[in-house]
Amino acid sequence: MKGIFRVAWALMVVCLLAAISLAAVNYVTKKEIERRSAEELREKLQVVFPSAERFERMNLSHDLSSRSGVSVLEVYHALIGEDRVGYVLRVSVMGYGGEMVLLVGISAQEKKIMGIQVLEHQETPGLGSNITEERFLSQFVSKSLDDPFEIKRDIQGVTGATISTKAVIRACQEAITYFKNLEAE
Amino acid sequence: MRQFFFYFKNGIFGENPILRLMIGLCSVLAVSVKGENCLAMGAGVIFVLVCSSLVISAIRHFVPSQVRIPIFIVIISTFTTIVDLVMKAYLPALSRAMGIFIPLIVVNCIIMGRAEAFASRKPIVLALADALGMGVGYTLVITAIGVVRELFGYGSLFSRQVLPPTYQGMMFMILPPGAFLLIGIYIAMLNYFGRRREK
Amino acid sequence: MNGELVMLLKIFLSAAFVDNIILARYIGLCPYIGMSSNVANSIGMGMAVTFVMVLASCVTWALWKFVFLPLHLEYFRIMVFILVIAVLVQLVEIVLKKNMPNLYRAMGIYLPLITTNCAILAVAFLGVDYGYTLLQVVVYSISVALGFTVALVLLAGIRERLRFARLSPFYQGYPIVFIATCLLAIAFLGFKGLVR
Secondary structure, X not given: OHHHHHHHHHHHHHHHHHHHHHHHHHHHHHHHHHHHHHHHHHHXXXXXXXXXXXXEXXXXXXXXXXXXXXXXXXXXXXXXXXXXXXEEEEEEEEOOOOEEEEEXXXXXXXXXXXXXXXXXXXXXOOOHHHHHOHHHHHHHOOOEOOOOOOEOOOEOOOOOOHHHHHHHHHHXXXXXXXXXXXXXX | OHHHHHHHHXXXXXXXXXXXXXXXXXXXXXXXXXXXXXXXXXXXXXXXHHHHHHHHHHOOOOOOHHHHHHHHHHHHHHHHXXXXXXXXXXXXXXXXXXXXXXXXXXXXHHHHHHHHHHHOOOOHHHHHHHHHHHHHHHHHHHHHHHHHHHHHXXXXXXXXXXXXOOOOOOHHHHOHHHXXXXXXXXXXXXXXXXXXXXO | OHHHHHHHHHHHHHHHHHOOOOOOOOOOHHHHHHOOOOHHXXXXXXXXXXXXXXXXXXXXHHHHHHHHXXXXXXXXXXXXXXXHHHHHHHHHHHHHHHHOHHHHHHHHHHHXXXXXXXXXHHHHHXXXXXXXXXXXXXXXXXXXXXXHHHHHHHHHHHHHHHOOOOOOHHHOOHHHHHHHHHHHHHHHHOOOOOOO
């Protein structure tokens, strides 16, 4: 009987100490982690919509996905003063190596794409991963929403990574469709 | 003091955890695509290894042997969580690059293995020597693999371009097969030099 | 309904083949290298891993959903998940020993090795990180375990042949195993782009 108490006592002390130290570290780092991720998101939003002054997350009431393999995860309003000048959409799409997450900024006044950024991807290093390069992404800036978005016609694809390129295009098209639906409402 | 250096060196050469004991391989292969990722991973492993070895060695007389494994797990996972949280807070880019392999330090067999085989039996100073040796041995190997993969794969060293920009990059080295091939060659080389020294 | 089925199929394909846990994600290498010296052992290990993986990811999924998230205790995740897995392995061992001695004989010796198998813990983390539903977690863990078993059995087959190969003495043992793994990984690269 005495042995069991000793065992339980030892376990309890160790767990208690571990819990206390973890809670302390968490308390210190939590604010920093939140601050960083909020800041990072803001920076990325700013890149895809440079003219906006601030962004506001929109509450979406209905189901977001429309076609298979692509879905809009979140929508932000881009605001200048109190005016809504456009949207930034967080889009998830299946690429070559797995899920890809992009931000697409769309101006409501000029009906054009303000910019796109790849947040997460698992494309092949050295080939598909080149979709994150400025050289590729800058082609989408200032494109009209009615452009065809076709490889070799108005988009220069990434060499050796057609599927990755198409995934980015699909994400843009989904964002545009979604945007048009939002405007129609 | 002599014993201290003996155990320190033992971890780096004689019983190098990766090339000799074949443990803790997962993170080595997964993280070693860029030099700085390797150093960060090495730092994380050294931190967890040293802290948990010290604590385990310090409390070795108070731990009932029936529950020593759960207690080791609690201690190791505490330090792993600390590394995870601190990395997320202050080095977010590196933390994202290594993803799940930071939490997986907790099941890194090196740490549990050393806790059970060494730290729980030896005085603090020797446990420290062993932990440092093993940690440095781990870091050396992972960096040696990472540097070669980065050089051939991206043409850079620690993210600084060293080969001419026209270098196309050898995709093979960044992909999983390159990692497996490289570690195979490293072990063969170690065998070769070990055999030569014996003669 | 149809969409859900397609989703499950995608999870299966990518977890078992495209993102094979060993050959593409480098997780679970210790048992892969250690337990692959003959085919019979590797099948036993594969069974044991499958069993524990599905059980562990369901339990950790439920804990995460109903305990951790509501209480905002996310930072205890590493500690609790690994303890849950350790306890679970012990429980499975006891239950099997008492009630299913045949099954215990087949995979009992592999069970203690599984506690420190990073693949189990990784699947528990990933299932939670991907935000899967319970059904998806079950499919995901079965597929990962299948991929693990396939890779393990393949390597074991190769190693049985390798025993009769004439090799440079420096390559005997582990080096050639890694080089064989390299070739397997190249073969598995062919699955990339399968899921779209």
